[in-house]
Amino acid sequence: xxxxxxxxxxxxxxxxxxxxxxxxxxxxxxxxxxxxxxxxxxxxxxxxxxxxxxxxxxxxxxxxxxxxxxxxxxxxxxxxxxxxxxxxxxxxxxxxxxxxxxxxxxxxxxxxxxxxxxxxxxxxxxxxxxxxxxxxxxxxxxxxxxxxxxxxxxxxxxxxxxxxxxxxxxxxxxxxxxxxxxxxxxxxxxxxxxxxxxxxxxxxxxxxxxxxxxxxxxxxxxxxxxxxxxxxxxxxxxxxxxxxxxxxxxxxxxxx
Amino acid sequence: xxxxxxxxxxxxxxxxxxxxxxxxxxxxxxxxxxxxxxxxxxxxxxxxxxxxxxxxxxxxxxxxxxxxxxxxxxxxxxxxxxxxxxxxxxxxxxxxxxxxxxxxxxxxxxxxxxxxxxxxxxxxxxxxxxxxxxxxxxxxxxxxxxxxxxxxxxxxxxxxxxxxxxxxxxxxxxxxxxxxxxxxxxxxxxxxxxxxxxxxxxxxxxxxxxxxxxxxxxxxxxxxxxxxxxxxxxxxxxxxxxxxxxxxxxxxxxxx
Numbered sequence: 001x002x003x004x005x006x007x008x009x010x011x012x013x014x015x016x017x018x019x020x021x022x023x024x025x026x027x028x029x030x031x032x033x034x035x036x037x038x039x040x041x042x043x044x045x046x047x048x049x050x051x052x053x054x055x056x057x058x059x060x061x062x063x064x065x066x067x068x069x070x071x072x073x074x075x076x077x078x079x080x081x082x083x084x085x086x087x088x089x090x091x092x093x094x095x096x097x098x099x100x101x102x103x104x105x106x107x108x109x110x111x112x113x114x115x116x117x118x119x120x121x122x123x124x125x126x127x128x129x130x131x132x133x134x135x136x137x138x139x140x141x142x143x144x145x146x147x148x149x150x151x152x153x154x155x156x157x158x159x160x161x162x163x164x165x166x167x168x169x170x171x172x173x174x175x176x177x178x179x180x181x182x183x184x185x186x187x188x189x190x191x192x193x194x195x196x197x198x199x200x201x202x203x204x205x206x207x208x209x210x211x212x213x214x215x216x217x218x219x220x221x222x223x224x225x226x227x228x229x230x231x232x233x234x235x236x237x238x239x240x241x242x243x244x245x246x247x248x249x250x251x252x253x254x255x256x
Numbered sequence: 257x258x259x260x261x262x263x264x265x266x267x268x269x270x271x272x273x274x275x276x277x278x279x280x281x282x283x284x285x286x287x288x289x290x291x292x293x294x295x296x297x298x299x300x301x302x303x304x305x306x307x308x309x310x311x312x313x314x315x316x317x318x319x320x321x322x323x324x325x326x327x328x329x330x331x332x333x334x335x336x337x338x339x340x341x342x343x344x345x346x347x348x349x350x351x352x353x354x355x356x357x358x359x360x361x362x363x364x365x366x367x368x369x370x371x372x373x374x375x376x377x378x379x380x381x382x383x384x385x386x387x388x389x390x391x392x393x394x395x396x397x398x399x400x401x402x403x404x405x406x407x408x409x410x411x412x413x414x415x416x417x418x419x420x421x422x423x424x425x426x427x428x429x430x431x432x433x434x435x436x437x438x439x440x441x442x443x444x445x446x447x448x449x450x451x452x453x454x455x456x457x458x459x460x461x462x463x464x465x466x467x468x469x470x471x472x473x474x475x476x477x478x479x480x481x482x483x484x485x486x487x488x489x490x491x492x493x494x495x496x497x498x499x500x501x502x503x504x505x506x507x508x509x510x511x512x
Binding site for chain 2: 001002003004092106155158159160161162163164165166167176177194195196197198200201202204205207208209225233235236237238242243244245246247248249251252254
């Protein structure tokens with residue numbers, strides 16, 4: 001398995017066609033996986049915003065006040081408002097905002113980026129990253145590039161372990177996970193480990209190549225990896241019922 | 257960046273020298289990262305056990321009864337006892353056991369494997385995976401193979417997202433994470449994303465090559481990846497103070 005960054009992508013602007021920009025710079029082959037950082041997908045889709053676009057609701061003001069009081073940190077209430085508008089559920093409100101985005105991903109600040117936005121205050125996540133991935137995949141097909149899977153990626157933190165790692169937000173041309181249930185190990189025992197989140201592993205692998213900062217390469221080609229002959233599933237985001245951590249967060253408060 | 261499985265490793269037995277077995281089969285080069293699945297590290301370290309080794313404490317019996325009653329599932333109380341003995345804290349006790357292992361990793365059943373153990377009931381995780389990684393790294397050095405980092409890996413599930421992915425349990429020859437704080441993006445903004453858990457990303461990438469089951473290759477060589485000129489940190493497992501999810505789980509009960 002080999003991973004190579006797509007070199008010399010320009011700064012992406014609203015309306016840019018990522019499939020075209022990548023196809024012009026990388027000799028994609030059938031079976032490749034193309035990972036694309038959500039930052040450039042968002043930029044191409046015009047998902048920038050400014051703080052002044054967000055008139056502050058009572059809830060957003062309350063959150064900002066609460067963070068100021070309990071965590072002793074400045075939080076712009078307009079930013080809290082932007083996070084609320086991108087979210088369907090607020091899981092932690094102090095000392096930071098952990099929410100579920102409208103497409104089911106749980107992350108801090110609804111994934112809104114304040115560092116990576118020329119001419120604007122905020123870069124929102126793509127609205128429907130799986131549709132973004134499908135669009136890029138069809139764009140490649142229209143250029144005669146068949147059978148390339150696309151994964152839209154982001155980086156985020158997680159419980160239990162420090163640091164951020166790459167995760168998948170959307171995908172096309174492959175299932176999200178590989179199901180080994182019923183398959184056997186070397187000794188003929190049925191496997192205990194069952195569902196492997198391959199899109200997340202591809203995103204994590206790509207993030208080692210992507211890097212951050214000035215030398216970043218937001219698109220990466222993975223070659224020589226195969227999904228193989230397994231069952232697949234497209235469920236990546238847990239439902240509340242299957243997620244005890246999420247249930248427990250509903251009852252938790254920072255100042256308890 | 258390129259990843260290749262180490263081909264034709266034999267079934268590992270207690271006392272086997274993993275450094276030697278890998279060095280005989282892979283032409284390792286300075287700068288490579290070698291990932292090794294914890295299953296073979298545990299086998300080499302003789303970390304097998306049998307259910308009859310675990311006389312059942314009141315606590316283990318209580319857990320098994322509780323799971324039977326509330327989750328309607330059979331849990332061998334001796335298995336619950338094994339999990340307790342490998343753990344320092346029990347975070348969820350029903351419908352499954354989520355614990356912190358003695359070396360700080362949080363996972364289901366303290367990572368004890370029931371599917372992958374010839375001649376025994378249980379395969380425990382390595383006792384101190386970072387020491388295991390250091391031992392493998394010195395073993396390579398003793399064979400004249402310098403400057404190879406080693407990551408001991410496992411797969412486990414996580415909150416919020418379905419499926420398992422590769423994670424690091426121990427590492428040697430490199431820090432666990434890369435710190436981008438203070439570095440700048442393309443536009444000269446300071447980076448928002450700061451600490452990248454590179455050992456976890458390496459473990460996830462390797463798991464795409466490792467696979468599970470009969471064709472699995474438990475050791476993988478990563479070539480062409482560099483840690484680069486960044487600050488590093490060896491904190492991988494969060495402390496309770498920095499982990500609100502863990503705090504919230506302390507108050508949560510399945511039958512609430």
